[in-house]
Amino acid sequence: MGFGVDEGTATGLPPARRLNGGGTPWRERLFQLALWASLAVGVVFLASLLLYVVVKAWSRLDPRIWTNFPDIIDPSNAGAQSAIMGTIWVIGFTALYCLPTGIFTAIYLEEYADPKRWWNRVIEINIQNLAAVPSIVYGILGLGIIARGLGFGQTVLTASLTLSLLVLPTVIIAAREAIRAVPQSIREASLALGATRWQTVWHQILPAAVPGIATGSILALSRAIGEAAPLLLLGGLAFITFNPSSLNSPYTTLPIQIFNWISQSRAEFTALASAAIVVLLVILLAMNSLAIWLRNHYSRRW
Numbered sequence: 001m002g003f004g005v006d007e008g009t010a011t012g013l014p015p016a017r018r019l020n021g022g023g024t025p026w027r028e029r030l031f032q033l034a035l036w037a038s039l040a041v042g043v044v045f046l047a048s049l050l051l052y053v054v055v056k057a058w059s060r061l062d063p064r065i066w067t068n069f070p071d072i073i074d075p076s077n078a079g080a081q082s083a084i085m086g087t088i089w090v091i092g093f094t095a096l097y098c099l100p101t102g103i104f105t106a107i108y109l110e111e112y113a114d115p116k117r118w119w120n121r122v123i124e125i126n127i128q129n130l131a132a133v134p135s136i137v138y139g140i141l142g143l144g145i146i147a148r149g150l151g152f153g154q155t156v157l158t159a160s161l162t163l164s165l166l167v168l169p170t171v172i173i174a175a176r177e178a179i180r181a182v183p184q185s186i187r188e189a190s191l192a193l194g195a196t197r198w199q200t201v202w203h204q205i206l207p208a209a210v211p212g213i214a215t216g217s218i219l220a221l222s223r224a225i226g227e228a229a230p231l232l233l234l235g236g237l238a239f240i241t242f243n244p245s246s247l248n249s250p251y252t253t254l255p256i257q258i259f260n261w262i263s264q265s266r267a268e269f270t271a272l273a274s275a276a277i278v279v280l281l282v283i284l285l286a287m288n289s290l291a292i293w294l295r296n297h298y299s300r301r302w
Contacts, residue, residue: 053278053281061278064077064078066084067079067081070082070239070241075268075269075272076268078272080257082240083240083253083256083276084279085244086240086244086251087254087283089160089244090251091163091225093247094164094167095217099171101164101168102172102175107179107206109123109172111179111205138162139230139233143234143235146158153248154235155247159251162231166223167223170220174212174216174217175212177216178210178213179209181209187200190204210294212295214291214295218291218294219291221287222284222287225283225287228253239252239260240252257276258277
């Protein structure tokens with residue numbers, strides 16, 4: 001007595017491939033073609049935009065852009081030194097405020113918080129919701145509470161605290177994902193050897209989570225460095241001919257300076273704005289390159 005065996009089943013091919021003679025189904029090829037077309041559209045538009053900006057900025061891509069201060073009267077000698085230094089000041093203190101807070105919050109939620117407690121669930125829901133809030137809302141919050149309520153005014157401190165609130169949910173979410181990716185066996189082995197929970201976190205979990213935490217943190221700061229709307233609402237000045245010297249100093253940043261120059265009617269300011277965009281892109285690429293290096297240098301295979 002014999003049993004009938006389908007030839008396609010014996011070869012181990014799925015039904016769609018058996019019907020197509022073992023080749024790739026036309027639907028799969030069509031889907032791959034759509035994916036490649038979508039990727040090509042994005043790359044072409046990005047390359048076109050970068051090429052346009054570089055061509056516009058070519059006449060002003062020289063040391064004047066980072067050595068000279070803004071000049072409304074003579075744009076040929078104008079630069080963006082105050083905006084570059086203001087950006088460094090604001091982003092530096094943003095990182096100082098939000099990174100420790102975000103990382104320690106992630107440690108608490110992942111390693112110490114009881115998910116069954118209602119207040120921990122409320123915290124998690126609020127963090128996820130705050131990550132999707134538009135940046136202009138944080139600008140209103142910073143203006144009403146930090147600038148006016150606390151009396152900090154239109155200073156570097158106000159801008160840094162506002163941008164810290166803006167990117168804090170992103171830092172927390174990225175740090176939580178990195179901590180969650182550490183195998184549970186690492187925790188169990190450390191605790192079994194007599195280490196306390198804090199020793200386990202500090203010596204085992206955090207070093208293993210450094211690549212993910214660093215990558216997420218730098219990408220969050222990359223978002224903050226390009227924000228203009230909340231800083232304009234906070235009263236960031238568009239024309240400053242000096243560098244910040246303290247947290248209480250007035251400030252301007254590259255996005256604000258670009259917005260100011262692009263609003264001018266003379267063609268020279270268009271070239272200046274394009275050159276400032278190139279400088280901002282260089283800073284962003286440097287930060288992203290640092291994130292990639294940290295991820296590759298500290299990554300571990302489990």
